[in-house]
Amino acid sequence: xxxxxxxxxxxxxxxxxxxxxxxxxxxxxxxxxxxxxxxxxxxxxxxxxxxxxxxxxxxxxxxxxxxxxxxxxxxxxxxxxxxxxxxxxxxxxxxxxxxxxxxxxxxxxxxxxxxxxxxxxxxxxxxxxxxxxxxxxxxxxxxxxxxxxxxxxxxxxxxxxxxxxxxxxxxxxxxxxxxxxxx
Numbered sequence: 001x002x003x004x005x006x007x008x009x010x011x012x013x014x015x016x017x018x019x020x021x022x023x024x025x026x027x028x029x030x031x032x033x034x035x036x037x038x039x040x041x042x043x044x045x046x047x048x049x050x051x052x053x054x055x056x057x058x059x060x061x062x063x064x065x066x067x068x069x070x071x072x073x074x075x076x077x078x079x080x081x082x083x084x085x086x087x088x089x090x091x092x093x094x095x096x097x098x099x100x101x102x103x104x105x106x107x108x109x110x111x112x113x114x115x116x117x118x119x120x121x122x123x124x125x126x127x128x129x130x131x132x133x134x135x136x137x138x139x140x141x142x143x144x145x146x147x148x149x150x151x152x153x154x155x156x157x158x159x160x161x162x163x164x165x166x167x168x169x170x171x172x173x174x175x176x177x178x179x180x181x182x183x
Contacts, residue, residue: 015110044087044089044176047083047087048078049083055070056070057178059177060177060178061173064080066080083158084157088153088173090154101143101144103136104143105136108139109131156169
């Protein structure tokens with residue numbers, strides 16, 4: 001049985017679309033573990049010198065202190081001199097990496113179907129779809145791993161820094177604060 005070229009292309013695009021939409025649905029199933037429901041770019045965890053940890057959204061960065069909104073909506077002020085470490089919580093990019101890696105792996109396999117040498121050959125069409133499906137698995141794993149690595153939290157050791165280094169860190173944190181231009 002010979003499938004026409006246009007039918008091969010339509011089937012390849014249909015299978016690819018189903019694969020991508022299925023992955024999007026799996027990833028969007030409440031995978032977020034963030035405590036704040038709204039957009040929170042400046043989620044941080046501060047460890048004080050006494051070992052106490054404070055988690056919240058960075059609201060204001062002043063010259064000698066940080067002001068956070070804790071998970072209960074309260075305003076917490078912490079002096080820089082009392083801080084041991086600051087951990088900046090990043091959103092994981094594993095899901096996006098998973099989708100992109102799977103799509104690239106699948107696309108490489110499907111290229112065999114769309115290549116001019118495939119012609120009207122029925123076996124090349126199915127081989128391309130099967131190869132695409134098989135390459136999507138390691139592509140997804142590799143993409144998810146790269147995405148997860150890109151989302152690793154940053155930890156800044158404040159204790160023992162010079163004043164110039166602390167100023168640089170404060171400028172970096174100011175870009176993540178909800179109120180960036182506080183004077």
